[in-house]
Amino acid sequence: QKEVEQDPGPLSVPEGAIVSLNCTYSNSAFQYFMWYRQYSRKGPELLMYTYSSGNKEDGRFTAQVDKSSKYISLFIRDSQPSDSATYLCAMVKNNNDMRFGAGTRLTVKP
Amino acid sequence: DGGITQSPKYLFRKEGQNVTLSCEQNLNHDAMYWYRQDPGQGLRLIYYSQIVNDFQKGDIAEGYSVSREKKESFPLTVTSAQKNPTAFYLCASSIQGFNYGYTFGSGTRLTVV
Numbered sequence: 001q002k003e004v005e006q007d008p009g010p011l012s013v014p015e016g017a018i019v020s021l022n023c024t025y026s027n028s029a030f031q032y033f034m035w036y037r038q039y040s041r042k043g044p045e046l047l048m049y050t051y052s053s054g055n056k057e058d059g060r061f062t063a064q065v066d067k068s069s070k071y072i073s074l075f076i077r078d079s080q081p082s083d084s085a086t087y088l089c090a091m092v093k094n095n096n097d098m099r100f101g102a103g104t105r106l107t108v109k110p
Numbered sequence: 111d112g113g114i115t116q117s118p119k120y121l122f123r124k125e126g127q128n129v130t131l132s133c134e135q136n137l138n139h140d141a142m143y144w145y146r147q148d149p150g151q152g153l154r155l156i157y158y159s160q161i162v163n164d165f166q167k168g169d170i171a172e173g174y175s176v177s178r179e180k181k182e183s184f185p186l187t188v189t190s191a192q193k194n195p196t197a198f199y200l201c202a203s204s205i206q207g208f209n210y211g212y213t214f215g216s217g218t219r220l221t222v223v
Contacts (some may be wrong), residue, residue: 008150010190010196034211043114043200043214044153088152098212102152 003027006089006101015110017074020068023089023101026070030091030099031105033065035074047087048074070103112137116201116215120221123188123195131218133201139213140206143186147198147217148171153158154198159184160206188220194223 002073006023013019021035032051036044047088050072051055054065056063064073076083114135123129135142141160145153148169159178159188173192178184184203188195201214 004152007151032210036211041198041217041219043116043202043216045214046211049210088116100153102150 003014003024004089004091004101007104008102010105011054012107012109013079015079015081015108017079017108019074019079019083019106019108020073021089021104021106023075023091024100025091027070027093028067028070029093030070031094032092033063033072034089034090034092035061035063036088036100041057041068044088065074066104081108081110083108103105107109114201114203114215115215116199116218118218119216121134121218121220123220124223126190128187129220130186130187131199131201131220133184133186133215134182135184135201135203135213135215136182137203137213139203140180140181140203142178143169143202143204143212144176144184144186145200147200153200156186160176179221 004025007084009094036047037047050063053065053067060077062075084107086105088101088103092098117132143158144156154170157176159165175187200217201215204212
């Protein structure tokens, strides 16, 4: 069993839809949680960072962490075609020991 | 602008040949990393270095080698011992002990011909 599970999709939604992306993990030692966005043939860029359970909002993006269920989510409101990318969850157990999900490929259709 | 530069963007390797991927950063970050990305498998850690002249194996180090002679540079050599080297290679850096995420380069696509 992988430490971090993420449905690779692909996920296709119409413009303006609310997108929900999710990851589960098996090791309760993970303390820090991140979401990266990766455009085709580019490196990932950090989108959201969270530490504690609960929600963190940044514009149209909301990151949610539920440590009791070992489940994290990224919500995108009013999705735009420019949001089309692969979204990777990542989490850190201790200093710089980061583990990534497989990535979910999202397409937002105009 | 500060960032990480990977070169070349595309690289072709013949069977039995060693190739070196370049990674340079001007962020003054202590730690640097090499990841391999394959479709459906996410990022897998090859090697990482937390200080100059020191580096550690990651999960899939076999067939790869690295050096860290300067803080700014962390080149990766894909040797002939790596049997399936075709992949997208990503270099990243972070402040030592910083859990807020990495800065990634734009990647090198390596193809065996």
